[in-house]
Amino acid sequence: MKEKILLVDDEEGIRKVLGISLTDSGYDVLFAENGEEAIRIFKEQQPEIVLTDIKMPGMDGIEVLRKIKHENPDTEVIVITGHGDMQLAIKSLKYEATDFITKPVDDTHLENALQKAHERIVIRKQLKSYTENLERLIQQKTEKLADAGRIQKTTQASSEKYQHLFDQMPCYVAVLNKDLKITAFNRLFREDFNEKIGSYCYKIFKQADKPCEICPVVKTFEDGQSHQSEMQLTGKNGKQRNMVLWTKPLGDAGKDVLQVLLMFTDISQLIDLKDHLASLGLMIGSVSHSIKGMLTGLDGGVYLLDSGFSKDDPNKVSEGLEIVKMMVGRIKTMVLDILYYAKERELNRAQLDVLSFAEDTADVVEAKMRNHHIEFVRDFNISSLMPASGEQKIFFADEEQLRSAIVNILENAVDACTEDKSKTSHKITFGVRGDKNEIVFEISDNGIGMTQETKEKIFTLFFSSKAVRGTGIGLFLSEKIVRQHKGLITVDSEPGQGTHFYITVPLAETEA
Incomplete structure (x- = not known):
């Protein structure tokens, strides 16, 4: 079929x-x-x-x-x-x-x-097949536990055999009564949850004072059927883990359910893998769309170059060359963003001179701003960066990654200015100041600004307000890098009024 x-x-x-x-x-x-x-x-x-x-x-x-x-x-x-x-x-x-x-x-x-x-x-x-087989095995081994009287009469040898079976299970196993108290559990459960017989399950798993609203064990007591669900449970170390749970009613056929067998296993790694694969799929879709737009731009630039050369038109040649340069620059930025996203990188901290770092970072983007006729102001508060000793302030950071984060924001400021057709001139200010405990980098522009909705999403992976010109990775990476430095990025912006970013990084006295 x-x-x-x-x-x-x-x-x-x-x-x-x-x-x-x-x-x-x-x-x-x-x-x-x-x-x-x-x-x-x-x-x-x-x-x-x-x-x-x-x-x-x-x-x-x-x-x-x-x-x-x-x-x-x-x-x-x-x-x-x-x-x-x-x-x-x-x-x-x-x-x-x-x-x-x-x-x-x-x-x-x-x-x-x-x-x-x-x-x-x-x-x-x-x-499902594995679970059903496991349930049948458990049912066969626990038939003598059908009612409380028979449980009490179980011999010591049978109890040991029953416990040995539980202890060999490759998942967490517990038996609960109608009060939702634990009456038995296996070795793995004891090691990771460290509870005693008679403890309430909701206190063990959720540190709560009452049962969960949607509890598969309660459902099994109510309808006598097996149930499956996913939940976040908290172990003895306080760490929450994603678990998939199965329940099985214990009792003689045709009689009330006396106890419920609860089995569960940790699927946190599977959830992480699923999220990673989902992000990878989104990235591929977003990047493919962006590349298509960039290739279209390159085609336009090459056409203008070809037309300009064939007609001996210097203006068309110049215009086409600028478009090609711009598209190549965007492709380069996108590739670097993807490389940063694809690999978790440990910070390679080194001692940096704040003023020199700021000057070098400004040099990276100044030419691009000049090409777009944007006024670029370096507002470095030298007095706050020079202690009484006369030596410049130093801090410990990953120079390459932190500069990449700041350059991403500066280049977004350039895009915001070039997209703004309502003003005749534009200005971007890059500032840095220091105090006793932190360094603050400031980037302000008088470009198109942002709505409240955009402000709330700008650091979200794959969100972009630039249509085909953006992949939605750059600002996500900037925020991630600053967060790795135990810093913070905040932003003020109004549509039509421009945007102001604040990047705050702790001023460590020694290497972290």
Whole structure:
């Protein structure tokens, strides 16, 4: 039997083209032209994979995703986004979308997303099979614990055998009574949670005074069924970890559930990997879109150069050359940003002279500002950087990374000024001052400014207000680098009034 897949898109042409591709791949394709129809078909047919557009009239793809996940959390949902829908793509991943692909849909990207969905389905089925086998084994070994009287009559030898079985489990295992008190647990549980028989589970896991609102153990006592859920639990070291939990009712058939077997395992690394892969997917989509825009710009510059040379027009040659230089510079910046993002870097701290560091950083961007006819002011408060001894202040920092963070902000100031067509002249001021405990770098411009919404998002990974000219990585990295130096970036801005960044870095007396 062919595997069913539900395709949801309000455009008939896209449904037709993708339908042909999916049918050729061996799927039984179900079609829906809107969200309401998709939910109806899903409830009737229960496909394991759903492919949905994210922007549709009426019920959009995010709502389709949420409703399908509510009906069956195990369904793999792949969303289709446009190039301008990156924030919606991020939102879909938060609602447990399997993956996203961008329009126009590339067959290779679609195949990769479907392969990812299949791998998740296979792993989940294997995990379910493993869990069911484990439950049967536990049930067989704990039949003598069916009621309290029989528990008390269990022989010492049986108890030891029962405990030995628990201790060999490669996951956390505990048995709870109707009061949600722990009546038994295995070695792994004892090592990481260090609790005694009779402790309340919600005090152990959540340090709470009452049961959790959504508790799988309570559900099992209520309906006699096994349940699965994901929760953050706190171990004895105070560290929160992501856990997947399963419950199993313990008792004779046809009788009330007397106890519940709780098994759970740490999936924190899987969650981290999932988040990393999601970020990687977003980065690829964002970078691909940016590269396309830059290549278009390069094509325009090369065309002007070619036209200028063929017609012996120096103005066109000069204009084309400037465009090529600008696009090459943007590609270089993007590549460096990606390299910084792709690798976690330890700080290579060294003793730096504050004034020299500031002067060298200003030199990096001054030529670019001059090319754009932007006035550049160096406002270095020398008196605050020169102690009474006459020696310049020093601080310990990673010179390369901290300079990169500040240059990113200075280059954003240049972009803000060049995009502002409401003023005849623009100015950027780069200042630095020091006091007893910290160094403060200030960058101000009189460019286009920012709305409150943009201010709240500027340090978010992949957020960019520059359309194809930005990848949304630069300011994210700047904030990350400053934070690694135990510093802080704050920003004041108003639309049309310009922007003022404050970068504060502690003034360490010795190397950290």
